[in-house]
Amino acid sequence: MSIRDKVKQYGWENSLKLFLKGILRIVRIEFESYWLLENNLCSDEISQKMKDFDYSDVKELNLEDFKKGDPTIFNEVKLKLIEERFESGQYWSYGVFSGSELIYSCWITTLEIGFRKKYNTSIPLLEDEGYLEDAYTHPDYRGKGLHSKMNLFRIMSLIKKGKSRNYVLVLSENNPAMKSQLKSGFVKVEKMTFLILFGKHFFLKKHINDTNKN
Structure with missing residues (x-):
């Protein structure tokens, strides 16, 4: 992500925090904080919220769809991970195209709440739980409501799979994503920090x- 795109997404203050974290990595000090949010809304409540959006352009994605995406994002390593997710049978992906270009993609899973591989940590999901994971918006299409729209779509998809409790992780600096999740009916549950x-x-x-809710 370019500096311009990072500032656009996170704002100047949080972008500076991310820059300082990058400096600390040089001296082998890394820390990252995430909010775990939970959504218990029923299908009627989600259906009501979904009426504000048009879902005619939403497609369930496959591996070939991701190969049409930005190669700097969906590179060989990422495509291998995507292939493994599809093969597991516990991941589903949805997206939006503009012409032949993949401009938005997102995932749901019934397997686990996963973190970056270097943290070597995951939280298995119970039978009635689902997880919203790994949403990507092309920089030219950010701020157009795609994330809010697809949050609701993913929650409803999990409800249809019999999941009554759904979770999402948000990087503590990612204020736009936090606002979108709260608007979709998520509430903060825990703050998780990796050091x-x-x-x-x-x-x-x-x-x-145990927090001041910030």
Whole structure:
């Protein structure tokens, strides 16, 4: 992601925080915080919210669709991960095209809440739980409501699969994504922080009641 795109998505203050984190990585200090959010809305409530959007352009994606995406985003490593997800039978992806160009993609899963591989951590999902994962919007189409639209679509997709509790992770600096998730009916549950200090890994969790909700 370019500096311009990062500032556009996160704002100047949070972009500076991300820049400082990059500097700390040089001296082997890494930390990342995420909010875990939960959504328990029923199908009637989601259906009502979905009336504000047109879903005629939404497509369930396959591997070939991702090969038509931006090669700088959907590179060989990413496409391998995508292929593994489809093969698992517990991941589903949906997207929107503009002409032949994939401008938005997102995932749902019934397997686990996953984090970056370097954190070596995941949270298995229970039978009635689902997870919204890995949404991507082409920079030229950000701020047009695609994420809010597809959040609701994914929640409804999980409800149709029998899931009554659905989760999503949001990077603590990603204010636009947080606003979109809260608008979709998600509420904050826990703040999770990963710390790598000179090669040693630490995983910290704070329940919402233990925080100031910021």
